Amino acid sequence: xxxxxxxxxxxxxxxxxxxxxxxxxxxxxxxxxxxxxxxxxxxxxxxxxxxxxxxxxxxxxxxxxxxxxxxxxxxxxxxxxxxxxxxxxxxxxxxxxxxxxxxxxxxxxxxxxxxxxxxxxxxxxxxxxxxxxxxxxxxxxxxxxxxxxxxxxxxxxxxxxxxxxxxxxxxxxxxxxxxxxxxxxxxxxxxxxxxxxxxxxxxx
Numbered sequence: 001x002x003x004x005x006x007x008x009x010x011x012x013x014x015x016x017x018x019x020x021x022x023x024x025x026x027x028x029x030x031x032x033x034x035x036x037x038x039x040x041x042x043x044x045x046x047x048x049x050x051x052x053x054x055x056x057x058x059x060x061x062x063x064x065x066x067x068x069x070x071x072x073x074x075x076x077x078x079x080x081x082x083x084x085x086x087x088x089x090x091x092x093x094x095x096x097x098x099x100x101x102x103x104x105x106x107x108x109x110x111x112x113x114x115x116x117x118x119x120x121x122x123x124x125x126x127x128x129x130x131x132x133x134x135x136x137x138x139x140x141x142x143x144x145x146x147x148x149x150x151x152x153x154x155x156x157x158x159x160x161x162x163x164x165x166x167x168x169x170x171x172x173x174x175x176x177x178x179x180x181x182x183x184x185x186x187x188x189x190x191x192x193x194x195x196x197x198x199x200x201x202x203x204x
Contacts, residue, residue: 001034002077002090003069004062010091012107015044022046023058023067031058033202034071037125038094038109041118062090074100079170096126098174117195124191124199127184134181150178 003009007020015038024031027050035046049067052058059081061067074095077085084090096109109126113119135153137146156162157175166173 001038001069001071001094002092004067005089005091006065007068009068009093012038012042012044012093012112015046015093016042017045019045019047020069021067022048022069022071023052023061024048024050024070025052025054025058026050031055031071033125034096035069037122037202041109041113041122042094074103075171078172082170096122098176100174102172117198120191120195121198124188124195125202127188135178146178153178 003015003020007014007018009015009018009020022031022035024035026032031052032048032050035044035048038044039046046069052061055070055072055076058067058070062070074092077090077092081090092103092106094107094109094112095103099108110119110122113122135149137149153175154177157173163173
C-alpha cells in the first residue's frame with residue numbers, strides 16, 4: 001500500500017488519523033480489497049474511489065491529485081515507477097504476501113494483526129502476491145515428469161544470463177518452487193469455513 005508524499009502519511013498510524021483517498025478499479029480487485037481490509041483490521045481511513053480502468057490510470061490520478069494512494073506490487077513499483085521511489089514521491093506503509101528484505105522497515109499486515117484468526121484471514125487475502133503467476137500441469141501427469149519440470153524451472157530461474165537480464169531491467173527474481181506452491185494451495189484448501197467466510201467479503 002503506497003501513499004502519495006503530499007499527504008504526509010508514512011505509517012499505518014498516520015493512516016488512522018486522516019482520511020486518504022485510494023484509487024481502485026472495482027470491488028474484488030486488489031486495489032479495492034487491500035485498503036478495504038486495512039480499514040477493517042487496522043482502523044485506517046481509506047476512502048476508496050472505484051472506476052479506474054487500470055493501474056496506470058490510478059498512477060496518473062495520484063500525480064494529478066485526484067487520489068492519494070493505491071495498492072500495487074513491489075516489483076511493479078520498482079520497475080514502472082522507480083523515479084517515484086528515488087524521489088520519495090510515495091511512502092510504502094504496509095505490504096502482504098511474502099517477506100522482502102527490501103521492505104524490512106515496512107510492516108507486514110499479518111505481523112500487526114491483533115489475533116490469530118485475523119492473521120489467518122489476512123494471509124488468505126494476500127496469498128495472490130505469494131503465488132505470483134504459477135505454472136500448472138494437468139491432472140494425471142506422471143510423478144517423474146513433474147519432477148523433471150520442477151528441476152527445469154529451478155535451473156532456468158538460477159541461470160546467470162537470465163538473472164543478469166532481469167537485473168538490467170531493474171527486476172528481482174524471487175522464484176518459488178513447485179513443492180512450495182503446492183503446499184500453499186493445499187493449505188488454502190484446508191482453510192476453515194469461518195475464515196473463508198470472513199475473507200469472501202473482500203473478494204467479491
